[in-house]
Amino acid sequence: MSFPVAFYSPVASITQDEEKARKAKMAIIMERYKDKVLALPRKEIDTNLHLCKYEGFWYHHGFWLHSNANFSVEAIMALQDEFQALPTDVFLSSQVKSGTTWLKSLGFAILNRAKFKIDKDSWATHPLITTSPHDCVPFLESESFLNNPSYANGLMSTHIPYTSLPQSIISSDCRIVYIHRNPKDMLISLWHFMNTLREDGSSPTKLDDTFELFRKGLTPNGPFWDHAIGYYKASLERPNKVLFLTYEKLKEDTYNEVKRLASFIGSSFTKEEEDDGSVQEIVELCSFKKLSEAHKGNKDGSHSSNGIYFRKGIVGDSVNYLTTEMIKTLDEIAKEKFDGLNISF
């Protein structure tokens, strides 16, 4: 399958000339980093998953070489060379399938609440509903961002590991918010997602196979554990700059975590807003229930793919799929990797 051209952009459609221009730009980036990428260790896992290892993490390579490689290692290299963060920027970071869509929704609703009202009567016209969380907050390393950096309105997201972020993000005063998720739930979410993307008629990936890859760290932006550790350590070293959230805590105490998030990104709720129900309205607007109702099953138009980001949205679903042996293996890896660190698994 291929994603719609403007998948991660707020532009529903682009002209043929614009399409030509963006392809030309991506071709330049591909060419610029060709030799560097060719020299990287590679794993051709199957027709849908070709990974290469860069700075300790695995990535897709090539923007159009593979069906779902909207992200690519070339993009990360280009960002490392060129991207300039502003001190006022906010970056929402995550591993895939760890709460990215939720965090994007919350960040966007919080920071834009003066522009896009969050009271129930305004929900129908809110961009999180009329477009999608992924349209509202672009991925830094996505093809559409690289082609349209003007989309960067101060709120961006990324799956890039902390240690590979463009230097200007690390050294500037911007804020980084990371969302971590229990690796077992993340794995099950990823497995379902990969099979949902598989529209080429091939048989679904077996859980055993995805488990094996995950265990070895062979998932896009993996190893999962190293990704979390990078941001966790950064949050300890620079607590005013990096906030480490977890999907589970956000589920358990959404109201207070949303307040904490707002305060961290410099947009605290006033006493008046708390009293008039604004926090609760954001919680509900960004809830799995509201967003999945708005996007799931919508198979028409330019946002046809948005439903794939909503499955169950619960904590602990992995116990319904993983064997006792698989759980034991993953817990042992986490225990060893997260030893001495207060990271949940």
Ligand SMILES: Nc1ncnc2c1ncn2[C@@H]1O[C@H](COP(=O)(O)OS(=O)(=O)O)[C@@H](OP(=O)(O)O)[C@H]1O
């Ligand atoms: N608003 C909200 N609240 C709670 N949970 C939510 C929400 N939106 C998405 N989800 C669940 O998050 C999982 C998808 O993860 P990501 O958003 O990180 O996916 S992606 O990396 O952007 O593709 C996936 O988890 P699973 O249901 O376990 O598969 C989604 O259902």
